[in-house]
Amino acid sequence: MKGRTIILDHLGDVEAAALMVDGALDDLLIDTGDAPRVGTVYRAVADRPVKGQGGMFLKTPDGSAFLRQVKGLAPGQTLLVQVTGFAEEGKAIPVTQKLLFKSRYAIVTPEAPGLNVSRAIRDEAERDRLLEIAHDTMGDAEYGLILRSSCEGAAAEEVSEDIVTMLSLADAVLSDDATEMEVLAEGDGPHTLAWREWTTKAEVVTEPGGFEEHGVLDALDALRADRVSLGGGSSMYVEPTRALTAVDVNTGTDASLAAGIKANMSCARALPRALRLRGIGGQIVIDLAPMPKKDRRPFETALRAAFKSDDVETTLVGWTPLGHFELQRKRARMLLSEVIE
Structure with missing residues (x-):
């Protein structure tokens, strides 16, 4: 199936959302159970x-x-x-302590005053339109505001309504003067997060049973395995441990002189998705297939380009004396293995 499909469903009693791109699972959001949601x-x-x-x-x-x-x-x-x-x-x-009140179009930033538009929006006329909406809606509010890239082409009423909602939430939280421990705002669940973050045009499926009908459950079964196929007989194994996640790249049956660089470049392209779907963060060490040192720079370039479009903050740390490559990734999601049986 070509195109993008967002499926809002449940895994048992747990709320979940899946993004399918051209028939393959590209992203997955599962509620945290007893753990607090990000944004709380x-x-x-x-x-x-x-x-x-x-x-x-x-x-x-x-x-x-x-x-x-x-x-x-x-x-x-x-x-x-x-x-x-x-x-x-x-x-x-x-x-x-740096609170952010984030929605589909707007991010209210109490600690960072000023009105800003995402740099991804480059059309000057559109930027001016959005800044005018921001000025009209924010009024005399002392908070800062960032208008996200999803605002491009959005109706003024929708953007303005989103800003007002986030302003109201910020006011409610920041004006609370009680002194006891308390949850003042819950983080967004998977269905709201899907609406907030997956803003590219897509078909949206909300009927129960959508995961089974669209192949999400089969994709989840495949994610239980550590092995990720990279094509051409090569593969990588993504294996979390208590201390770090080890990624082992293998050339498989390819015995050509370029087998190592081909497998490693495929790893660079596939790694963000493999980590995202498994909810993996923390320290990550890649044991790459053998390749000449002159090929390290192209690999780094490909890896940086692949993570640029990933929404989880990831730092490319660099090479170790043994020739491994290290990453540091924010623990933005729970491990998939902890969420599903």
């Missing part, structure tokens, strides 16, 4: 500092959280924080 806002209480790391453990209604780069914060103080990712078992929830 707490009124938290400072607990104890971590000497040498410049951080502070916090108390929240969902358990211990960890805040980095703390200055002037004393135990017992209350503060507003937002969940930025998922914690491994036994670790604290990662949070930040």
Whole structure:
């Protein structure tokens, strides 16, 4: 099946959303169960500092959280924080004090005043149109605003309504003056996230049973395996451990002189999707197929280009003395293996 299809369904009782592109599963969002969703806002209480790391453990209604780069914060103080990712078992929830109120078209930024339009929108007339909408809607609000790339070509009423919704949410959270630990705003679930983030034109399926009808369940079964085919007989194995995720690239049956670089370039193109669908973050080490050192730069270029379109923050760290390539990826999602049986 050609084209893009968004399927909103459930895995058992758990809300989930899938994005199929040309018949292949391209992205997957599954609700977090008991874990807090990314974007959840707490009124938290400072607990104890971590000497040498410049951080502070916090108390929240969902358990211990960890805040980095703390200055002037004393135990017992209350503060507003937002969940930025998922914690491994036994670790604290990662949070930040830089709150963002994010929707399909607008991001309200209380700590960063100013009106901005996504750099991805390059048409000057469109940028001027959007800035006019922003000025008219924001009025005298002291918050900052970013209009996302999805605003391009969107109706003025839709953009304005989105801004007003996020302004109202920001006002409700920031004007709350209670002092007890509390969840002030829940993060978005998979169906809302799909509407918010998958903005390219697509067919949307909402009827129950959509996952089975459109091949999502079969794709999930395939994701249980560590092996990812790279074509031409080559493959890579994506294997999470407690410390890091190891990616092993193999040339398979290809015995040509260019087998290594071909397999490695295929790995560069396929890796973002493989990590995204499995919910993998943290440290990632790639054990590449043998190739000359002169081919390292083309591999890095291909890898950087592949991750540029991925929505999970990923840092390309570089080469190790043993010739492995290292990445650091934000834990923006739960591991798929922890969500499905």
